[in-house]
Amino acid sequence: MSGLERGGIVTTGRPEELLRGSLPFLSVLLLIGIDLAPLPSPAPTALSPLLCLSAIFYWTVHRPDLLGNTLVLIATVVLDATAGLPLGLTATALFVTRLLLLAPPRFFAGRSFLVLWACFSLAVTVLMTLRWLLASVYFQHLFAFRPVAFELLLTIAAYPLVSLGMARLHPYLPKVAHAAPRG
Amino acid sequence: MKFFSFERLTVLGAAWRAMGERPVLVVCLGLALVVLLLGKLEVKAVHKAADMLGDQVVPLVVLVREPVAWSRDVGEKVGALFAVHAENERLRAENRRLLEWQAQAVRLGVENRSLRTMLDMPEPAPAADWVSARIVADSASPFVHTRLIDIGRSADIAPGMAVMTPAGMIGRVIAVGDRSARILLVTDLNSKVPVIVERSGDQALLTGDNSAEPKLEFLPLNPRFGIGDRVMTSGRGGVLPAGLMIGEISRIEGSRVAVRPAVDWHAVDFVAVLRQAPLPPPASERDGLPFEWREPASALSDLREGALSFDLAPAPAGGG
Numbered sequence: 001m002s003g004l005e006r007g008g009i010v011t012t013g014r015p016e017e018l019l020r021g022s023l024p025f026l027s028v029l030l031l032i033g034i035d036l037a038p039l040p041s042p043a044p045t046a047l048s049p050l051l052c053l054s055a056i057f058y059w060t061v062h063r064p065d066l067l068g069n070t071l072v073l074i075a076t077v078v079l080d081a082t083a084g085l086p087l088g089l090t091a092t093a094l095f096v097t098r099l100l101l102l103a104p105p106r107f108f109a110g111r112s113f114l115v116l117w118a119c120f121s122l123a124v125t126v127l128m129t130l131r132w133l134l135a136s137v138y139f140q141h142l143f144a145f146r147p148v149a150f151e152l153l154l155t156i157a158a159y160p161l162v163s164l165g166m167a168r169l170h171p172y173l174p175k176v177a178h179a180a181p182r183g
Numbered sequence: 184m185k186f187f188s189f190e191r192l193t194v195l196g197a198a199w200r201a202m203g204e205r206p207v208l209v210v211c212l213g214l215a216l217v218v219l220l221l222g223k224l225e226v227k228a229v230h231k232a233a234d235m236l237g238d239q240v241v242p243l244v245v246l247v248r249e250p251v252a253w254s255r256d257v258g259e260k261v262g263a264l265f266a267v268h269a270e271n272e273r274l275r276a277e278n279r280r281l282l283e284w285q286a287q288a289v290r291l292g293v294e295n296r297s298l299r300t301m302l303d304m305p306e307p308a309p310a311a312d313w314v315s316a317r318i319v320a321d322s323a324s325p326f327v328h329t330r331l332i333d334i335g336r337s338a339d340i341a342p343g344m345a346v347m348t349p350a351g352m353i354g355r356v357i358a359v360g361d362r363s364a365r366i367l368l369v370t371d372l373n374s375k376v377p378v379i380v381e382r383s384g385d386q387a388l389l390t391g392d393n394s395a396e397p398k399l400e401f402l403p404l405n406p407r408f409g410i411g412d413r414v415m416t417s418g419r420g421g422v423l424p425a426g427l428m429i430g431e432i433s434r435i436e437g438s439r440v441a442v443r444p445a446v447d448w449h450a451v452d453f454v455a456v457l458r459q460a461p462l463p464p465p466a467s468e469r470d471g472l473p474f475e476w477r478e479p480a481s482a483l484s485d486l487r488e489g490a491l492s493f494d495l496a497p498a499p500a501g502g503g
Contacts, residue, residue: 029243030243030247033240033243033244033246033247033248034247034251035323036244036320036321036322036323036331037244037247037248037251037252037320037321038248038318038319038320038321038330038451038452039251039255039321041448041449043395043448044328044368044370044395044444044448045321045322045323045324045325045328045368045370046321046323047325048321048323050323068207069204069207069208069211070207070211072211073211073214073215076215077215077218077236078236078240080233081232081233081236081237081240082236082237082240082244082320082331083320083321083322083323083324083327083329084322084327084329084331084365085322085324085326085327086219086222086223087218087219087222087229087232087233088214088215088216088217088218088219088222089219091211091212091214091215091218092212092215092216092219095208095211095212095215096212098208099208099209099212102204102205102208132326134219135324135326138219138223139326139372141372143325143326143393144325144393147325148325151324151325
């Protein structure tokens with residue numbers, strides 16, 4: 001095969017291949033757009049699930065070769081910039097969570113959906129708590145935890161729906177040649 | 184191989200990945216931390232980057248927003264069908280009330296003009312020019328209360344301008360990109376607006392605390408206001424115009440006085456940004472101007488009535 005190996009994916013370097021390989025990243029960007037869409041709410045800021053976190057977890061588990069840390073960094077910076085949050089807030093919380101809960105890809109192989117959901121619940125709880133702590137330090141104000149907890153519960157509840165949507169993308173993704181490292 | 188090609192990108196990507204997972208993760212964490220710290224240190228480049236990213240993301244957010252807004256509208260319309268009779272009655276009552284107010288406003292306007300003439304008072308500042316904008320993104324977090332709108336520097340928007348809804352002021356512009364701007368809501372932790380209580384004339388500072396009801400601070404020693412009194416911008420500091428409706432006092436618990444914004448958060452889709460009229464140059468400098476100075480309000484009315492016209496003949500070609 002004349003194509004090059006890109007982190008385990010056999011790719012010919014054609015734009016079409018690149019586009020197929022970018023689907024997970026594009027799906028995360030799309031969910032960021034949905035997360036930020038203004039929703040009707042009696043309060044100034046509607047609390048809603050952070051769907052993009054579900055997508056990031058999903059692709060980290062199922063196709064880590066297509067959504068490496070660099071793309072996650074870009075996506076979370078886009079989220080922070082659009083939401084008006086300090087740039088790097090979500091990324092810092094997310095990467096610290098990854099460092100704390102780093103599990104090899106084989107840990108997730110063959111696990112049932114319920115186990116993955118439980119893993120996501122744990123990861124997102126750590127992430128949102130860290131994000132709340134970081135925001136409190138950054139703004140020098142102890143924010144109430146209740147809205148964060150509500151946002152967390154919504155995010156956990158929305159995971160099955162997001163994973164169902166992401167699973168539909170698998171037929172369009174490039175084939176995996178062998179187990180790939182993340183990066 | 185060209186300098187920028189898919190093959191080269193692929194090779195670079197492979198080299199980056201070859202570092203292994205943990206080192207790349209640590210590098211990314213370091214980058215995120217550095218950006219976070221630079222933002223905290225108020226480094227301008229970080230804020231500019233955020234504004235620029237906001238500009239780039241607006242089309243994506245608008246694209247996603249449309250189906251969401253459409254489904255919401257359909258839901259609201261179906262709901263409205265069931266409540267059409269009650270809504271009709273409510274609108275009739277409101278119309279009657281507004282007609283009474285209109286008559287009173289006209290009478291007060293005439294009285295105000297005659298009193299100003301008798302006291303030889305200067306004309307009030309010209310009304311601010313405004314431009315409509317659509318809200319395209321929420322802050323989606325409990326830490327900041329901001330909104331992203333779809334107009335920016337290209338529409339002459341600048342930081343500090345007041346942002347209004349039909350019910351009252353919602354916030355002010357804090358950051359501007361070319362095609363987008365960020366509004367800080369009056370409920371945000373960092374929002375501070377000089378206000379006046381309409382009935383008592385007490386001045387205070389409306390301070391957001393990320394709750395739905397911001398509080399009044401720096402109150403006079405013996406305030407005379409009560410629950411239900413209306414709160415408006417005082418215009419102190421010169422950043423915001425005076426008299427913009429904000430809300431009414433909803434609770435007084437000891438030293439905490441809460442204000443409920445008049446804004447119907449449920450229906451905030453479009454807003455108006457008040458572009459303040461430019462301050463006139465001092466009279467002593469007007470003679471030296473290369474054109475005849477006109478008050479913005481009078482120039483605008485002349486333009487509407489056709490008394491002021493522009494020569495739109497094409498400029499002579501060549502030159503330079």
